Amino acid sequence: MTNRIAIALVALTTAFFLADYLWLGLGAPVFLGRKLIEFIEFLAFWR
Numbered sequence: 238m239t240n241r242i243a244i245a246l247v248a249l250t251t252a253f254f255l256a257d258y259l260w261l262g263l264g265a266p267v268f269l270g271r272k273l274i275e276f277i278e279f280l281a282f283w284r
Contacts, residue, residue, distance in 0.1 A: 253265070
């Protein structure tokens with residue numbers, strides 16, 4: 238991954254979370270946090 242691609246991905250991710258916070262109100266950070274916890278528990282099961 239080049240620096241240009243990495244910077245673009247960070248910018249898009251930041252823009253999405255900022256738009257969610259300011260206008261959309263979807264609760265994306267909470268949703269993603271819960272899914273991350275489920276994924277970690279799934280991985281712990283297969284350990």
